[in-house]
Amino acid sequence: MAVNRQEKLRQILARLEKAYGRPSLLTGDEPLLDQLLFLVLQEGVGREAADKSLQSLRKEFVDWNEVRVSSIPEIRAAMKMPDAETAEQKARAIRGVLAKLFADKNKITLAFLKEMDSERALRFLAGLTGVNPWIAATIFILLMPEPKFDANPSLQRLVRRAVFTDRGMTPKRISEALDEMFAGKDLPRIYNLLVHHAETICLVNPPNCPECEISDLCPSNRSAKRAKATS
Numbered sequence: 001m002a003v004n005r006q007e008k009l010r011q012i013l014a015r016l017e018k019a020y021g022r023p024s025l026l027t028g029d030e031p032l033l034d035q036l037l038f039l040v041l042q043e044g045v046g047r048e049a050a051d052k053s054l055q056s057l058r059k060e061f062v063d064w065n066e067v068r069v070s071s072i073p074e075i076r077a078a079m080k081m082p083d084a085e086t087a088e089q090k091a092r093a094i095r096g097v098l099a100k101l102f103a104d105k106n107k108i109t110l111a112f113l114k115e116m117d118s119e120r121a122l123r124f125l126a127g128l129t130g131v132n133p134w135i136a137a138t139i140f141i142l143l144m145p146e147p148k149f150d151a152n153p154s155l156q157r158l159v160r161r162a163v164f165t166d167r168g169m170t171p172k173r174i175s176e177a178l179d180e181m182f183a184g185k186d187l188p189r190i191y192n193l194l195v196h197h198a199e200t201i202c203l204v205n206p207p208n209c210p211e212c213e214i215s216d217l218c219p220s221n222r223s224a225k226r227a228k229a230t231s
């Protein structure tokens with residue numbers, strides 16, 4: 001049974017990756033803030049443009065504080081985005097993150113998140129401009145000394161509907177089963193994809209089953225259930 005679930009999750013992740021693109025992180029021991037800014041840049045445009053834009057920002061500005069005090073046209077000009085509108089939007093998001101950090105913490109770093117409990121850390125991340133729930137969840141995983149699945153409500157909702165449908169599966173048991181399947185491997189990527197899908201399609205009520213990329217794999221697909229009931 002566990003093998004079937006694992007196989008199904010792999011199929012789901014492959015579909016979601018095709019739909020949303022492959023989420024990637026900066027390699028090496030990069031600061032958390034750089035990881036976050038990279039994910040904000042990457043959202044909707046892919047790794048290549050995000051990589052080039054991040055490198056260009058690092059080259060054109062002395063540090064992130066200089067980006068914070070620069071104008072939107074200056075930041076936009078350093079972007080390597082596919083079009084001017086995206087560059088403008090990303091410039092505003094990047095400066096928004098930096099401005100909020102400075103306003104709230106008087107410093108340009110995310111190191112303080114390590115001292116916060118998980119709920120407060122996630123809330124702080126989700127309050128940053130351009131940081132959607134799946135970016136916040138990905139950074140949250142990077143904060144863990146030993147990454148593990150947890151009770152993230154969006155992720156739990158999706159996997160409970162699509163994979164762990166037995167009544168007895170508590171959030172704790174689901175997390176343990178996921179940890180066993182993936183053994184800590186690739187957690188930020190898996191989190192990013194599952195939370196993205198849960199927050200945009202597999203909503204609390206109602207889930208958008210007709211638009212769902214994995215509806216044929218999901219036993220909770222409401223459209224299929226309705227069609228069956230009326231046939």
Ligand code: SF4
Pocket residue numbers: 158161162201202203207208209212213214215216218219220221222
């Ligand atoms: S088919 Fe519906 S319930 Fe299943 S994962 Fe998709 S949106 Fe969620």
